[in-house]
Amino acid sequence: MALRPYWKGYLKLSLVTCSVEMTPATSDSDRVKFHTLNRDTGNRVLSQYVDSVTGKPVRDKDEVKGYQRGEDDYVMLEDDDLDHVALESTKTIDISTFAPRDEIDWIWLDNPYYLTPNDKISDEAFAVIRAAMEKQKMVGISRLVLGRRERAVMLEPRGKGIVLWTLRYGDEVRDEADYFKGLDEEKPEKAALPLIRKLIKKQTRHWDAKMVSDPVQENLLDIIKSKKKHRRAPAPKKAAPSDNDKPSNVINIMDALRKSIEADNKRSKKK
Known part of the structure; x- marks a missing residue:
């Protein structure tokens, strides 16, 4: 059964634009999951946010993001503040760079998504972008905001569609030379x-x-x-x-x- 799209927006290459939707390529919905219960009553145990000083539960409407600038000192950020820093990549995947697929090592790949046209009008433009990358054995590099964080993404032609991979940040990847050096001596x-x-x-x-x-x-x-x-x-x-x-x-x-x-x-x- 097809899942509901995780993200909807536009795929853009220069003046060519089409409406697309993105769905996670992997799922853990069939995994066995557990709830925590009260052994005496058999009822579910619920978690909630509690004020660290007063010990009282905090209502949803009173929860706010905070950036720590010192001990017990925070800058509060409302949803409106976070919306103001929204980038164009929130709704548009603008392919600005292409690279040979075999130059991008596996370790940079993070999470895969299936990217498909969102409507019949977009089919032709989507197919042109996908076929051009496939013919030249190239992948597109772009940026996309997911969960309020801008991520570098790689678009790889696959069959009739495109697989979009989120890419790891540079400081997340460790240099293999630090671990493999000296192994070729044997x-x-x-x-x-x-x-x-x-x-x-x-x-x-x-x-x-x-x-x-x-x-x-x-x-x-x-x-x-x-x-x-x-x-x-x-x-x-x-x-x-x-x-x-x-x-x-x-x-x-x-x-x-x-x-x-x-x-x-x-x-x-x-x-």
Whole structure:
């Protein structure tokens, strides 16, 4: 079922403009979620804002944003003040820069959204912008205000639509060189590479969403189902232990690889 759009506005490239809508590309709505209850009454426990000095609950209409400038000293900002700093990117994705897709490393990508035309009139302009980027293997770089914060975004053609990625801020990305430096000093044994390639080939599968299923989620659903029927909760399913699961002090990589291939062959025969 299609979700309600998270954001609506305009996609603009020079003089070409079209109406678009944006929907999150991922969802956690099917995750098992819990409420906190009062064990004695079974009623839900509600959270609320409380004045840190008086201890009294604060009404919604009395809540206000505050910027701390000193100890117990805040500058209050009303909604009108925050609205005054609204930028054009609040409602318009203006593509001002293009970049080769392969130059933007994965670590900069934050959250994905599906970007689609908002009405039939916008279909043609949207298709022209998407097709032009796809043909030249380029992505668009722009800015967009989400949650009162302006974010850099990347627009990537995907199928008949566009995937919009919010990009991380520069100070959020750590330099990999700080962690990987010196790792290339170790040279792998030449004899080990063919064995590793053989192991990789035997364990290669086509991608399937089941590869990232959550066994904890499945166990929780089993427990909830049994509780509904007032039965004793089943014990979580555990995989049968194998020799490969036991800790080993094997230091020789060649021996370890040979054992891995032998174990994989045994599993294949059982299947």
